[in-house]
Amino acid sequence: MLLHASADLRRPQYSASAAWSGYTMSNSTTQSTRSGGPLAAAWAVLRHVGDDGDRGLALRALESTRVLRSGIAEIDGLRVLGSPSATLCRVRDHRDMQLDLNGKTALVTGSTQGIGEAIAMALAGAGARTVVNGRKAEAVHDAVTRVREEVPGANVIGVPADVSTASGAAELASALPEVDVLVNNVGIFEARPALEIDDDEWRRYFEVNVLAAVRLTRTYLPGMRERGWGRVQYISSDSAVVIPAEMIHYGVSKTALLGVSRGFAKEAAGSGVTVNCVIAGPTHTGSVEDFVYQLVDRSLPWEEAQREFMRVHRPQSLLGRLIEPEEIGNLVVYLASPKASATTGAAVRVDGGYVDSILL
Secondary structure (H helix, E strand, O other): OEEEEOHHHHOOOOOHHHHHHOOEEEOOOOOOOOOOHHHHHHHHHHHOOOOHHHHHHHHHHHHOOEEOHHHOEEEOOEEEEEOOOOOOEEEOOHHHOOOOOOOOEEEEOOOOOHHHHHHHHHHHHOOOEEEEEEOOHHHHHHHHHHHHHHOOOOOEEEEEOOOOOHHHHHHHHHHOOOOOEEEEOOOOOOOOOHHHOOHHHHHHHHHHHHHHHHHHHHHHHHHHHHHOOEEEEEEEEHHHOOOOOOOHHHHHHHHHHHHHHHHHHHHOOOOOEEEEEEEEOOEOOHHHHHHHHHHOOOOOOHHHHHHHHHHHHOOOOOOOOOEOHHHHHHHHHHHHOHHHOOOOOOEEEEOOOOOOOOOO
């Protein structure tokens, strides 16, 4: 079987639709394939590209094509012949690179906006049955709709529940008895002078940012251990390590998550379940825009305000810009995948080099 591609494939970047429109199928050659193994699965996908789901897999494989010297793209195992103006391509088995979460159920708390929503989209894009969570049913419904729009064919549902309370966590567990991937993302933050944070505010931050994650870990980790596979992640922050003077209550709550994560990783030792903390750096979300304008001149346009914020309040960032939520999602998907089976008990940074440390 041969694929005939348009010359567009010789370019390093091309859209899925353009790539697909340049393909026609021919069954004239099959002898170059090897039988069995991952390669056979790749060929099976391309034999049935008329099916929308298979077409999506084929396109994802084609989009990963790596352009080498002389414009030759390499994807081992499949032979892709171009039109007279195209270059001979060899296609590699994409399954070796794909972070495949098909058949897994992933719960992301606090995922109706910002980083949580981006994580939900990333997990859905990797094939997981993804559960969006938030306090308000309308917000959950809207987020589920956005995920479906951004990730065609996504298997995504919504479960509204306030996981910062014991009753809300029980409500969520009743609706969703088992998960394979638990991403404890829900959290709150706000700038406030340290001496003005009263006891009630300290308790609220621990209820939302720490105890919500502890409750859900107690709920879902036992089932993961029994099944011999699972992933638990806590979305922490650079503020856990570099406590910000303007919101020490937030920073301390995120520091606590580092200890929670390491402790539960020991509890899960040897079970096939990994437990990790993700240290997210300053990230561009709607709520962060509001936060930035608490600290810089509100009359500044956003790009100027962002640069001023990074210069004055986050000068140690090596990235020199706010991180995009999708960049956090990319790391979460990797840690949730079978590829990260040896990573556990870790605090993994996606902070743009903000934390000035060579170890953490």
